[in-house]
Amino acid sequence: DAMVIQNPRYQVTQFGKPVTLSCSQTLNHNVMYWYQQKSSQAPKLLFHYYDKDFNNEADTPDNFQSRRPNTSFCFLDIRSPGLGDAAMYLCATSSGSYEQYFGPGTRLTVT
C-alpha cells in the first residue's frame, strides 16, 4: 500500500544533543510537510517542500532544519533540542494542492 512512513516512532534525546527524524513516502507526491504537534493542540506547520523548493514558516525556530535529498525522503534536524521541543512530529505529503496524507508521527522526548 502507498503510504507515509516515519522513523523512529519514538525518539529520546538529551538536551542539546542533535537529533534527526526521517520521513519517507511511496505516494510519489511532490509536496512534503513537517508539523510539530504538542499535547492537545492542532499540528503546527514548521516548513514544507514543493518539489525541491524549501518553504520555511516565519515563526519556525532556526534550531529546526530540513533536508529533502529526493522525492521520497525528507528529514527533520533539530540542532540543539530543548525541553520545549518535546512533541509529536508529523510528516505529511500531498500532490500539488490536494489533500495531505499523514504519517504515524514520531514522539520526541527530550531529557
Added chain:
Amino acid sequence: AQSVTQLDSHVSVSEGTPVLLRCNYSSSYSPSLFWYVQHPNKGLQLLLKYTSAATLVKGINGFEAEFKKSETSFHLTKPSAHMSDAAEYFCVVKPGGYQKVTFGIGTKLQVIP
C-alpha cells in the same frame, strides 16, 4: 486569509447515539475542506473531503459532512457512535491552489458505553 472555528473542544455522546461535530470556516478563495481523525499517539487520518463537487460528502467509518456555503459551515455527523470513534477530530480548510492548510483547534470526542 482563512480560518477555521471548531465550536466545541469536547463532545461527549453515548454509544449508539448521533454525533455532531461543528466547524465554521472563512476563506478568501474557493476552499477545500477536510475532516481528519487522530487517535492517541497516532497520525492524522483523512475522514472525508469537500472539493467543490457534491455538498454532502460521505467519508469512512459512516461519517459524513455537509458543505453549506451560506452558513460557512462544514459540520461532521454520524448516525450512531461507536466506541472506536473516541478520538480527536480536526476540521481543516485549504484555499484553492495553495499547498498550506489551516487547522481548527480540534474536538475531542468521548463515547460513553
